[in-house]
Amino acid sequence: MLEKTGVATEQDLQKAIPSKERLAKGPVAIIECFQRIPCNPCYTSCKKGAIKEFEDINDTPEINVEICNGCAVCVSNCPGLSIVVVDETYSEQEALVKIPYEFLPLPEEGSFVTGLDREGKAVCRAKVVKVLNTKAMDRTPIVSLAVPKDLSMTVRFMKLNDIYSDNTFVCRCEELTMGELRELIRKGFNTIDEIKRISRAGMGPCQGRTCRQLIMQELAAATGAKMSEMPISTFRPPVKPIKLGTIAGGADHE
Amino acid sequence: MNNTASVVIIGGGISGCSIAYNLAKKGVKDIVVIEKKYLTSGSTGRCGAGIRMQWGTEMNCRLAKFSTEFYENANDILEYDGDIEFKQGGYLIVAATEKEDVQFRKNVALQNSLGIPTVYLTPKEAKEIIPHMDETKIISATFCQKDGHLNPFHATQAYADAAARLGVKFMKYTEVTGIKVENNKIVGVQTDKGFISAPVVVNAAGGYSKQIGDMVGADIPVYAERHQILVTEPVNPIQNPMFMSFSLNIYCQQTPHGSFIMGRGDANEPRDLRVTSSWHFLEEMAKDCCELLPLLKDIRVVRQWAGLYCMSPDRQPIYGKVDNVEGFYLATGFSGHGFMFGPVTGVVIAETILGEKSSLPIDKLGMERFAKGELLFEPSVV
Numbered sequence: 228m229l230e231k232t233g234v235a236t237e238q239d240l241q242k243a244i245p246s247k248e249r250l251a252k253g254p255v256a257i258i259e260c261f262q263r264i265p266c267n268p269c270y271t272s273c274k275k276g277a278i279k280e281f282e283d284i285n286d287t288p289e290i291n292v293e294i295c296n297g298c299a300v301c302v303s304n305c306p307g308l309s310i311v312v313v314d315e316t317y318s319e320q321e322a323l324v325k326i327p328y329e330f331l332p333l334p335e336e337g338s339f340v341t342g343l344d345r346e347g348k349a350v351c352r353a354k355v356v357k358v359l360n361t362k363a364m365d366r367t368p369i370v371s372l373a374v375p376k377d378l379s380m381t382v383r384f385m386k387l388n389d390i391y392s393d394n395t396f397v398c399r400c401e402e403l404t405m406g407e408l409r410e411l412i413r414k415g416f417n418t419i420d421e422i423k424r425i426s427r428a429g430m431g432p433c434q435g436r437t438c439r440q441l442i443m444q445e446l447a448a449a450t451g452a453k454m455s456e457m458p459i460s461t462f463r464p465p466v467k468p469i470k471l472g473t474i475a476g477g478a479d480h481e
Numbered sequence: 482m483n484n485t486a487s488v489v490i491i492g493g494g495i496s497g498c499s500i501a502y503n504l505a506k507k508g509v510k511d512i513v514v515i516e517k518k519y520l521t522s523g524s525t526g527r528c529g530a531g532i533r534m535q536w537g538t539e540m541n542c543r544l545a546k547f548s549t550e551f552y553e554n555a556n557d558i559l560e561y562d563g564d565i566e567f568k569q570g571g572y573l574i575v576a577a578t579e580k581e582d583v584q585f586r587k588n589v590a591l592q593n594s595l596g597i598p599t600v601y602l603t604p605k606e607a608k609e610i611i612p613h614m615d616e617t618k619i620i621s622a623t624f625c626q627k628d629g630h631l632n633p634f635h636a637t638q639a640y641a642d643a644a645a646r647l648g649v650k651f652m653k654y655t656e657v658t659g660i661k662v663e664n665n666k667i668v669g670v671q672t673d674k675g676f677i678s679a680p681v682v683v684n685a686a687g688g689y690s691k692q693i694g695d696m697v698g699a700d701i702p703v704y705a706e707r708h709q710i711l712v713t714e715p716v717n718p719i720q721n722p723m724f725m726s727f728s729l730n731i732y733c734q735q736t737p738h739g740s741f742i743m744g745r746g747d748a749n750e751p752r753d754l755r756v757t758s759s760w761h762f763l764e765e766m767a768k769d770c771c772e773l774l775p776l777l778k779d780i781r782v783v784r785q786w787a788g789l790y791c792m793s794p795d796r797q798p799i800y801g802k803v804d805n806v807e808g809f810y811l812a813t814g815f816s817g818h819g820f821m822f823g824p825v826t827g828v829v830i831a832e833t834i835l836g837e838k839s840s841l842p843i844d845k846l847g848m849e850r851f852a853k854g855e856l857l858f859e860p861s862v863v
Contacts, residue, residue: 421519424526424634425563427738432714432783463784464758468714472778474767 234345235259244380245292254297254314254323258288259345259383260307272304299325299359303367313379322379323356328370331451333358334387342374342382351378353385387448397445398438400431408442412449419443419460429460432468485678486513486650488834489670491657491693492685494525495633495820496812498640499827500683502559505647507831512649513679514641515672517656517689521637524687525820527756527788529710529744530636531723531734532821533572533628534597537588537860540842541797542595544825547841549627551824552636560646561639565631568737571722572628573602573610574861575619578728582620584860589623599625611724613776618729630723630734633820640827657686660696660809667697667808681834683810685826688754688789690813699803702851703814705789707750709762713780715739724774727861731769733777741780743770746790746817756787790817795856798822801833801847810834811848816862 229235235243239261249255256277258269263285270278270288277295278288299312308327317323324342334340334355342353353372360368374382391397393406403426416422419429419442428442429435439460447454487509490497493516501514516522532552534545551558552567576582585601592599600623607622608614641651652674659671660682669678684701686693694701716739723734733743743766763785771778793799793814803809810833812826819826829843845857 418519420522424519424521425638430712430784432781434783461786463786464760465763465782465785468781468783470779470781471713471767472771474763474782475771475778476764476768 229261232346235261240380249292250313250315250379253316254299254312254325255292256290256295256297256299256301256310256312258290258301258305258310260287260305260309263287264307266306268304268306269301269310272300274298274300299369302327302369303364308367311383315376315379317373320376321373322376323371324353324374324379324382325369325371326384327367328385329367332387332448333360333368334370334385338388340372340385340388342372342378343384343386344381345383347384349386350381351375353382391441391445397441398426398428398431398435400433400438401427401429403428403438405445408445409449412446417446417450417452418458419446420458422446423460434463434466435460484675485511487511487679488513488681488683489677489679490514490683490685491670492516492523492687492690493520493637493641493651493653494523494685494687495521495637495640495823496525496687496815496826497683497685498637498644499823500685500812500830501649501827502640502644502647503827503831504834505644505649507835509831509835510648512644513677514644514649514651515655515657515670515677516651516653519653520641520651521634523689524788524791525633525637527710527786528633528817528820529630529732529734529742530633530820531572531628531630531732533574533625533723533725535572535574535588535592535599535623535625535628535861537584537591538857539591539595540845540857541859542592542597543842544822546595546597547828548821548824549629552631555636555639555824559639559643561635561642563635563638565636565639566737567629567631569627569629570720570734571610571624571626572725573607573622573624573722574725574727575607575614575622575729577619577726579620581728585621585623588861592625597625598627599623610722611720611774613719614724614774615772618773619726624722628723630736632736636820636823640823657693657696660693662697662806665805665807667806681808681810683812683830683834685812685830687791687813687815687819690791690811694803694811694813697803697806697809699806699809699811701799701803701811701813701848703791703793703799704752705754706752706792707755707787708744708746708790708817709750709758709766709785709787710742710744711763711766711782711785713741713777714783716741716780719776720774726773729769729773731766731773733770733774740783741777745769754789756789758785758787790815791819792816794851796859796862797857798826798843798846799848800826800829800843803848818862
């Protein structure tokens, strides 16, 4: 039940998914909009006239897939984020799924993310082929994901690869976990220097070699700040741990 | 940002946060704390964070006792959701010269008369407290179990969180660029994020308090002196108290976390606001440490850093008003003891601003003592 779960039913989808023949010809928009609501930007945005004029603004859209060339203009115009473009001709093994993606940070082109199905379950590893984010798209960027061809009708969203669970150690010397780090960021410790001082992350024998990057990545993910513009923590001597006796130049000098 | 405030506090260290908390607790609204970087980024976050009641003057003993008793209960009083990590492992202060030994006997008598439980120890007795020390280098020692060490980041955060709950606004990464004075009265503070009009400004800027004073034309007789510290990798607990010597110029403490922190004073250190580290310090510190506490020679140093002592002519704090600038208050000149006096600073500055009678003996700590030549003498400082 779409109304209760937010997930389209098989029956609904049957109506929305184009024929194998059409899919074999190239990119096409798939409109998974099954609720009667007063909304028509898909129709107004379509330059090709592939989406039929609405008789009643409450109608659900009808698309002529033979006219549609998969330009994806409707994808970022749909306020409900209900439209994707699928290109099954992308490669031998993979299909391209273009999804609207309104979260920050945006994935990086060339990186791998987790493909999600309509229920939000992880179904595959997907490569980010392109991220389009023009002014005309009005903050609804389109992410093109290369997914296994048999999942072209399954993958409808993505999440950034969250390979770190809350139990993952970010700082191995001082045993700060990702969960603790995330809590600190939520409390407003928004620079690596503040996190270092309140949590000791980076103060141990390795002097932040492991955790520095991880903390900055997490800060970027949580705050939307760019890693390249983040102030880094102070690098302090002696860089590698040295015995007091060695520094003093005693009899045990190594 | 707020463009008006009743009180602007310059400096987000232990002093600034403690003052903000105490003022807010007394009902003052619209308090703003301005911090150039992040909380504790100046001297507070760089200090050794020890606290002792073993002083040589009655005033300092009383003030230190107040601070110690506050920190003992600070987690509860400030309702902190973390832990300020106050470890009362004691301070073992060793006498290496006859003169020190004579002074220490007097100190113990004074401290005991004020209810501070210090004991005078022979070298053999001292060695029982720190078994890995070379007792042949000392004449005697004094020990107070109630002295200790805490985590400066959490102690400051505890104050800041409590202050924020009472409505205090913190402006991090904001730099004060000027202070506006009209008709000898404070009008407001110029920052790189805008102007804040306020009738009261507190200078709690630590190593930078001279520069802040200059902005209103108040010639505060302080200078910033670099002091250095090193910290080792954490090891199992082997040293409970702080080991300290004035004449041998060392303090060395094992934190609850396991790492050793040690530092020293050096009158030849630069006075130009530099906080870089030197190899010279590392070598001298390591040499003396290995001589006095030989067992530590195999522990590895992981990091060294430096911070600024805000030195006053008599090495005592400067609290209160300045002549000719109404609304300008000082909490400065701590000369290396600002962290341990943090709880005192908050109380006395809040009382001074509100015109209340001071509940602590700080009447000799005003600016006027320098003009009158009434400097205070404290025999027990590093």
